Amino acid sequence: MQRFTIQSACSLVFFLTLPFTWAAEEAVEEELPMIATITVSDDATLETLAEFVDKHNKSADGLYRARRLGPELIVLAEAILAGSKEILSRPEIHDDLRNWALRKKAYAQIMLAYADPPKYYGKLLAAVNEYEELPNCEVIVKKVETDILELGIVLVTTLPNRDNPKPLRLNFEKFVDRLLFFLETYPERESLSLVTQLEDRIKTMPPIQRDRMMLVFAESLAPHFLKSTDAVDKKRGRELQATGRFLSLSGKPMLLEGVLATGEAFDPDTLKGKVVLVQFWKPSCIPCRAEIPILATLREQYGRGGFEVVGVCTEGGLKTVQEFISRTTVDGSRITWPNLVDDQASNAGFIQLTKFYNIEATPVLVLIGRDGNVVRVNPLPSALEVEIENSLYPKTAVDETDDP
16 A cells, blocks of 8 residues: 655645545644545556546646645645656556656646745756656656746745745756756747746846846847847847846946037047946936936036046937937036937947947946946945945055054
């Protein structure tokens, strides 16, 4: 006789008119756990086992589709898993039933991974290797791998919170490699939805995590899309390549060229030896307008020490930008620093910075040091002034030893 034990944190009653016996400890209170034990007798028929798996699969499927990923689902999925394994262990099993049981087993493993990732996600990863070794399991392998990635996208972008203080953390670089392998293995268009899901989730992350993850994402996936013969994929590859170029700027010189709002060509030599804060902005951007007084104050405060602000307007022609600069005042502050009109760049033979660095949302800030190399991409507002001061007046070893 083979025994399977399934534990639930709710008072779930199974009813079964089949040759299975159920033993349950009745909870003193509804909240207390109940343990149900499935005992499969040696003479249970394959038909009986199949009916058992099918019945509980229907119940579990309803909970799973409704995203009720609680203890009830775990109990049902464990029961399906146990029943499927028992079917697969029988020597008299025929191919159709074998394939059916494998599908039910895989579905149970997927449901368990969603219901309790810390306990079951690793087991789902191991299941892929198991199914890859079996004949005629290609569809199952793709389904399991798809769910591994879909659930993994949530896991790699989940930060600790009150309800989940210790979320399951996955290695992001390895996860992106797995996604890339999936795209190479299954090049169908629907596979690209996974890329979009991950990218959208990354963009909601806090700035530091977002930039680190997006850099890995962009540098890993850009080559895949660039080698495609599809025009849409190639465009996506160029955008990812540009994103990687931008987010990897720290410690490197930044391209800064184009046409000023005055209509003149910008001379980068005017910035030599200065600490420069570059702001990508556009007239319709409300947060960009809110930064005008901040930038004006920083320029006034640190200008004599060799600090400058340079704007790069990402939309609007020369006349639009000129009118905005001449008419716009925010809290008594105006735009008095040099501004590049990026729409004019290509017409004048310059590289359009918005495309070169794939600047999609504004405002975006970049801090450049006196040596011409980028100090920080997307500096945090709370640390911006400190970053500027450290770049203008770097501490020497003597300064550091003099600190109290």
